[in-house]
Amino acid sequence: MQTTRVIGLMSGTSVDGIDAVLVEISGTDVDLEVQLLRGETYPYPAELQERILAICAGVPIAMAELAAIDDAIALCFAQAAQNIQIDHPPATLLGSHGQTVYHRPPGNQLGYTMQLGRGALIAQITNITTISNFRVADINLGGHGAPLVPRVDAYLLSHPTEVRCIQNIGGIGNVAYLPPRQGNWLDQIRGWDTGPGNSLIDLAVQHLTNGAQNYDENGNWAASGTPYHALVEKWLTQEYFHLPPPKSTGRELFGVNYLHDCLKDAQTYQLSPADLLATITELTAASIVQSYHSFLPQMPDKILLCGGGSRNLYLKNRLELLLASVPVLTTDQVGLSATFKEAIAFAVLAYWRQRDIPGNLPVVTGADLAVPLGEIHQNIAR
Structure with a gap:
């Protein structure tokens, strides 16, 4: 060929x-x-x-x-x-x-x-x-x-019998829901921007280190803290998370101003830097999971991560915990570079x-x- x-x-x-x-x-x-x-x-x-x-x-x-x-x-x-x-x-x-x-x-x-x-x-x-x-x-x-990638995902990452979600975690997160490649499967694909990916995490790291560090490597810093779930629940009331697809977002919403709002909310709880970072990381994980429960036709058999956030092991572990029985892998494990x-x-x-x-x-x-x-x-x- x-x-x-x-x-x-x-x-x-x-x-x-x-x-x-x-x-x-x-x-x-x-x-x-x-x-x-x-x-x-x-x-x-x-x-x-x-x-x-x-x-x-x-x-x-x-x-x-x-x-x-x-x-x-x-x-x-x-x-x-x-x-x-x-x-x-x-x-x-x-x-x-x-x-x-x-x-x-x-x-x-x-x-x-x-x-x-x-x-x-x-x-x-x-x-x-x-x-x-x-x-x-x-x-x-x-x-x-x-998101524009779901059609590409459909032909490169769909499966004959499995329902798969391809979850990209860049600055912003987005998902492609891929039904089994049968019948009118292409018409059943869904996708949307799930909300913040790495954007708020990176901004928080830069804030906490006065610009000396740009990101949380492997999620190690966040992993040393404990997420404060009451804050996460408050942040998840943001209107975007409840809008039905199709929908898209960017740094215009989940950027510096949003981080400042998060920091202001967190002041009441006097969180340590590690706890604050764990809580902001939890927002990315929880917003992904909430969007699945709210908008997917059904939960997938498998989730395949890609993008820079797929290398954040703490974030990946939080997703696995929140998703319970759904395996969370990366696209590397099915033959397509996650990076x-x-x-x-x-x-x-x-x-x-x-x-x-x-x-x-x-x-x-x-x-x-x-x-x-x-x-x-x-x-x-x-």
Whole structure:
């Protein structure tokens, strides 16, 4: 079967760097096959990361500076694409998610989303046809533009007899519910953003260490504390957790201001730093589990974690405890990289776009139609 070498580039709401993959893809949907040739994470320069996080936090910015940051992100993505190909045959297609800096779900008007790192510049630098701006087509059809990965998950991770939930834990958490691959199974898929993933945990660590530490490695710090469940129950009354899907969210809700509200609530209880971090970590676990009980057609036979949060062993253990009888694994254990799954997904979405194959699932995003996703930027030699 003919294969296509594709680069996938992704930086999520954690803003911790660019995940880059080089993959070989064949087939279309039910016969889709992906082989990971190489995966690497390339950190942002510290100054650029700080500027991105400031934008995400709502700090005002001049248009000239926004353009400069857009170009700087595109340059980092292009360099990641060039580096991931070293010692490998070159790619002929590139899918770049870019860096989300603003996301507004649809309400009384169309939703809005902004990903920086313009594809035209990446195509020019790499001389590779680049597909970017994946979310806009879904939003233009009334959808949330998120989550976009469930259709990819469906063809790479569904099972003939098992009900599976694929739980990504990036800055924001999102789930794809995959019924057994039988009958009209594609119409029964569900998905939504479950709420905070690593975003509040990372922000809390930065707050508690005055910026000396960016994340809780393996969840070791939180594991040394005890979650205060009364606080978690209070936080779970937040309106987003009770909205029915389709729904999406971002740092606009679960960001710095939300953390400050959590810290204010916690003052009454005089928690130690470890107890505070354990409680904030518990919010991520409990919000995932609550959303399953509230919105899944049925509880899954198996949960497969991916994203940076899949490496937080304390968070994984809390999920296992709260979910009781449902096994919690990672996508690594079924043959798909948990670290690079999202980057792989955008390589697949680019591959589908080039072939005019739909990439969204309207039942997940709320869009009116299933459509190919992404804007194509040709590699025109100068």
